[in-house]
Amino acid sequence: MALDGKILARSLDSYRAGLQRRTRETERLRQTIYSKQPRVEQIDRLLSETVAAAVAAAVSGGGDPREEIEKLRDENLALQAERAELIAELGYPYDCIDDKPFCEECSDHGFIGKKPCSCLMEIYREEQRKELSSLLDLSGENFGSFRLDYYDDTPAEGGGVSPRRHMKMVYTACLRYAESFSPDGENLFFSGGTGLGKTFLSSCIAGAVSEKGYSVVYETAIELISSFERARFDKGEDAEEGEENVRRYLGCDLLIIDDLGTELSTSFAAGALYDVINSRLRSRKNTVISSNLGIDEIRRRYSPQIASRLEGEYENLRFYGRDIRLIKRGL
Numbered sequence: 295m296a297l298d299g300k301i302l303a304r305s306l307d308s309y310r311a312g313l314q315r316r317t318r319e320t321e322r323l324r325q326t327i328y329s330k331q332p333r334v335e336q337i338d339r340l341l342s343e344t345v346a347a348a349v350a351a352a353v354s355g356g357g358d359p360r361e362e363i364e365k366l367r368d369e370n371l372a373l374q375a376e377r378a379e380l381i382a383e384l385g386y387p388y389d390c391i392d393d394k395p396f397c398e399e400c401s402d403h404g405f406i407g408k409k410p411c412s413c414l415m416e417i418y419r420e421e422q423r424k425e426l427s428s429l430l431d432l433s434g435e436n437f438g439s440f441r442l443d444y445y446d447d448t449p450a451e452g453g454g455v456s457p458r459r460h461m462k463m464v465y466t467a468c469l470r471y472a473e474s475f476s477p478d479g480e481n482l483f484f485s486g487g488t489g490l491g492k493t494f495l496s497s498c499i500a501g502a503v504s505e506k507g508y509s510v511v512y513e514t515a516i517e518l519i520s521s522f523e524r525a526r527f528d529k530g531e532d533a534e535e536g537e538e539n540v541r542r543y544l545g546c547d548l549l550i551i552d553d554l555g556t557e558l559s560t561s562f563a564a565g566a567l568y569d570v571i572n573s574r575l576r577s578r579k580n581t582v583i584s585s586n587l588g589i590d591e592i593r594r595r596y597s598p599q600i601a602s603r604l605e606g607e608y609e610n611l612r613f614y615g616r617d618i619r620l621i622k623r624g625l
């Protein structure tokens with residue numbers, strides 16, 4: 295699983311801010327409890343003194359410190375029991391103001407070794423969802439809200455299947471792809487006219503895969519090419535931003551390129567696109583591409599190499615039917 299550097303940095307900021315906020319809340323609660331029951335504050339002071347005394351006894355070196363330490367331990371336990379009771383009497387959980395990590399798995403480091411802890415991953419998924427939601431309608435566009443009834447059920451001329459039956463197959467392939475997603479180099483190519491649900495199903499896949507904790511980057515072809523251009527031709531911050539985006543395109547677990555063919559047709563664009571497709575194939579990272587163009591048009595517009603990659607290494611799914619946006623408007 296490859297984490298997205300940009301999202302991870304944001305997640306860590308929010309993770310640390312969350313820790314600080316919760317530490318402040320605990321401190322406020324501590325003061326409230328102290329003011330309601332001053333004996334708790336007194337006990338806390340005594341407890342820290344017994345700990346210091348035990349340490350002093352252990353390192354004193356004179357005589358046998360065991361007896362002294364045992365006595366201190368008994369005092370300590372009695373104080374703890376009294377404290378727990380007093381706090382519970384006030385109606386709070388007995389350990390609510392204890393100095394303990396919020397996450398016991400990672401002691402609030404966010405990582406266990408190099409592996410991000412589940413407490414950090416929870417925030418990561420949230421941040422990624424926010425990022426994707428700025429581009430896609432994740433709450434409205436999910437597998438549960440996909441409407442097959444927008445597709446005509448009349449069989450195609452010459453006895454072919456109806457758009458609805460065909461789209462049911464496309465939908466099922468996308469659902470299977472998202473549900474069994476693993477970074478194994480499985481790719482999809484959506485082709486078909488505007489308003490047939492390509493972005494909708496991309497969005498469903500993006501939401502479901504990111505929910506599993508994989509890094510997902512969604513980008514339109516126009517934006518994707520523009521990042522490559524900035525990385526290549528700009529200077530300073532613009533170039534850095536472009537470079538960071540390119541790193542994300544190459545490194546994420548799932549890259550979704552939407553609207554291929556709407557960007558300006560240049561040899562630079564064709565080269566950049568080939569780089570992304572090829573580099574992701576080589577590192578067996580998954581990609582979903584959608585386009586109004588068919589494979590033959592891709593071959594003419596870009597290059598035979600790109601067309602052959604999409605033909606040979608991508609599952610090709612054709613979108614049929616009438617423009618759903620027109621159907622929704624009753625046209």
Ligand SMILES: [Zn+2]
Nearest residue numbers: 397400411413
């Ligand atoms: Zn943790």
